[in-house]
Amino acid sequence: MAKRVYQAWKGSNKFIFGGRFIFGPDVWSLFITISLVIIPVVIFCIFVARHLLHKFPTYNAGYAILVVAIVFTIYVLVLQMLTSARDPGIIPRASHPPEEEFSFDATSRTDSTGRQTPSLQFPRVKEVMVNGMPVKIKYCDTCMLYRPPRCSHCSICNNCVERFDHHCPWVGQCIGLRNYRYFFLFVSSSALLCIYVFAMCALYIKFLMDGDYPTVWKALRHSPASVVLMIYCFISLWFVGGLTGFHLYLISTNQTTYENFRYRTDRRRNVYDRGCLNNFMEVFCIKIKPSRNDFRAFVQEEILRTPPNAARAREPEDDSGSYTRSKVEDDLDIGGDLLKISQRRNIEEFDEEIGRRDNDRRPETFLESESVSAMDKQISNTGSEIPITRTDARNSSWGRRSSNWEISPEIFAKNSSVAGSGSLTTEK
Template sequence: MSFIFIFKGRLIFGPDAKSLIITVLLIIVPVIIFCTNVARNLINEIPGNIQGHAILLVTVVLTIYVLLLLLLTSARDPGIVPRNPNPPTEELCYDSSASIDAFGSRSQTPTPRLPTTKEVIVNGVAIRVKYCTTCMLYRPPRCSHCSVCDNCVERFDHHCPWVGQCIGMRNYRSFFMFISSASLLCIFIFAMSALNIKFLMDDYGTVWKAMKESPLSVVLMVYCFIFLWFVGGLTCFHLYLIGTNQIKPSRNNFSAYVGENERGPGNLGMNSSGGYNYAGELDGNRREKVEDDREIGGDLLKISQRPAE
């Protein structure tokens, strides 16, 4: 899969970055409808221009904030582990059983092979890691291979088609802030559209006449209600994962080696001060550090614990 690199790797878009156009339209179109119809009516209905224009200002600012978070999520390296050009020779072992060569004869020469798993010590805890035949490396803890991007990603959560990028160690925080802010935007537009219906109901007497007078308010309420089930539910789900120190694809296998309440390598849950440790807390330089990562080579512990510079 091909990636799009911009500004010397400071921005990196996934192979399906074109889906961003759909996501942006799903955000901008209802906001434009709201600002040009519902918000304008609220400015006339609410006494005092300050309150009415404040609704319009909050909508615009919140929308820009959501779009910026979308860009940060989509254009940031999710935590791609650079693949090796060759398998790690120091891990090779030999199969002593007889093998069949290309001519059909049985050969007694041991054939080299790599063990599918091995144990490493991370923060004093023994962790079993798996070998990735595509990237030719042993994946760090909480690292998985994305079948869409065809890369191993540290703290891989999932590949999101709506942002066109994997969600991993380096963009999880912006992803979580994006979906939570999008949920707030849905709630705000839904509430303001309902308020517009209420004002019209006071003027026309019944809710049906009010809905007939402003059908776009009803459309926006239905639209925001439907999308709130998706982004709001996703926000609650990831709040649960953050609070219980889990990452979606690894919450079953990782807890077999490190208890979820213990402070294992790369703790994701609540810290001692009551705040959350996001999976994407290692932000640092947004440029993909290709050269630095290649210097790491096959050292699994250095890859899994590399600092964000």
Template sequence: MAKRVYEVWKGSNKFFLGGRLMFGPDARSLLITLLLIIVPVVIFCVFVARHLRHEFSPYNVGYAIFAVAVAFTVYVLVLLLLTSARDPGIVPRNAHPPEEEFRYDTSASVEIGGRQTPSLQFPRTKEVMVNGIPVRVKYCDTCMLYRPPRCSHCSICNNCVERFDHHCPWVGQCIGLRNYRYFFCFVSSATLLCIYVFALSALYIKILMDDHHGTVWKAMKESPASVILMAYCFISLWFVGGLTGFHLYLISTNQTTYENFRYRADNRVNVYDRGCLNNFLEVFCTKVKPSRNNFRAFAQEAPRATLPPTREVEIEDVGEDRRIKVEDDLDIGGDLLKISQRHNIEDIEADIRSRGSDVIHHNSSEADSVLGSDRRAPTVQAETRHSSRGRRSESWEIAPEVLGMNSNIVESRGHATSKEAYQ
């Protein structure tokens, strides 16, 4: 049965509802974020807003405090879901490296099974034009592609993400081209929610002071929940409020968090800055690009990467020639080995006569001329001792260069040399 794309996804993402929702590998941290939002709002509605509704009874305005708190919380949660449960702008991986960038390095070839396979080399970077200015992009070994400008590979999600800003553990997802707008709205809305809860909690403390004609300490004892909420919201404002201000600066200058931290000290020219107004319009008023991945589609088997046909033919031809040559060399080596094992001169001469007339008619001068014309020609050396009882062969040595020669030529050279050695 064919599998869908999300079932064979090579990244570290987690999918739910049949691939309709996509989260990062640290999606569990999203539960902590939900608790940090929902629990304070529930405490606010139960211990603060419930008492404040009677303070504006003539116009029933007090009930609006409930409605605004609930609506604001739902809005923040929806933005959180849009940020963390969607494709942030993942660039699909290639099934094989880009063939147009193949470059063969013959000096670094690897020998496998008697064949030399050229190693494939890729330029690590290449330049593309952005607003008339050349920008260097890098090659990703994991995704086997040249990353588009402003794209980076997230080591946590194991994906290349367009306009990569950062990986946020609080939302359990990368922040990129397709969810940066929702991420900023989530952070800024969370900031406003903190301000709203803090302000109304402080207002309730003020009302308690006026009703009981007491000090602030007495009012705080009357409503400890308000004190806790004020402290919680004050601490939270340092985080979400500071993050909102920082991203306002990034949007106004058309930067990402990744670019700001990495290239801050390089004093590079920002080729993406189009002016403050246009930068804001680019983030908030442009249409969100559709995802380049269809996670619910049926996965197709990727074709295997193959070398160009001309290259294969050359490698096959070399391999065939080497196999034929090795077989000839084995035959030649076997014949000469038999000759070298002879210990009687008469057996050698008898063996020479049985070879045939075409070998017998070769004389020593012809063999010498052939041997002299080829420096790599195999040689058969005989060491002899002269004694009163006759001539006797002591040892025979076969040169290792015997491989690669034609068997008839080697036999004739061996016979000629053997005759010459005993003359």
């Protein structure tokens, strides 16, 4: 059965509901963030907002305090899910490196046998034009593609993300082109929720002081939940409020968190800055691009293509295979020629010669060319045929084109007795 894209996904993401929602590998931190939002609001509704329902009798306005807190909390949680559960702008991986950039360097590497092996070469950095200015883009070894401008590879999610801002552990997802808007709204809304809860708790303390608890200390002792919530919101506001201000600055200058921290000291011109108003419109008013990935689609097997120059790169390997074939062919040709000029003699005498040679175990070894020339010389001088034995070296055949020809000294000694009717005997 064919797999779907999310089932064969090579990144570190987590999918639920059949690939309809995508999260980062640290998705469990999302539950911590949700609890940090829900638990304080529940405490506020039970111990603070409930007592403010009848403090504004006109049009029952006190109920609005409770409703606003609940609706605002739901709005924050929805923004959090839109940030965490959607594709942040992942660029699909390529199945092979860009072939149009291939080049082979035949002199770059030499193997153990002394042969040169071509290596694959292609540029690691390229330049593209953005708003009339050259921008360098890098090649990603993991995704096997040249990253578009403002794209970076997230080491946590193991994906290349367009307009990569950062990986946020609080939402368990990368922040990129397709969810940056929701991330900023989530952070800024959380800051407003903190301000709202803090203000309502302070208002409730004020009502207590106007009533039966005239001092601040007595009012705080009567409502310890208000004290805890005010301290919690004050601390949280430093975090989400500071983050909101920082991202307002980034949006106004059209930067990302990654670019701000990495290129802060370079003093290079920001080629993406189009003015404060246009920068805000780019983030909040332009339609979000559709995802490049269809996680529920079926995986289509791609036929592997061979680079056009790959045949050249494999030529040295083909030579190593032809070496064995040429060696065998040479041996067969030499053996055939010797058989044509030889005649089989007495088998018993041949066996005796072999036995004496094995007992001696000190035969003289010649190279192929020297042994053949010596054999021809003896034939021409004596007019007889010399018994010759041929043995193959069994231990190692590296670096030889043929086997060794061994001529026993006893055979040369019997040359005269063989001259009349002898034959040339060979052993393969």
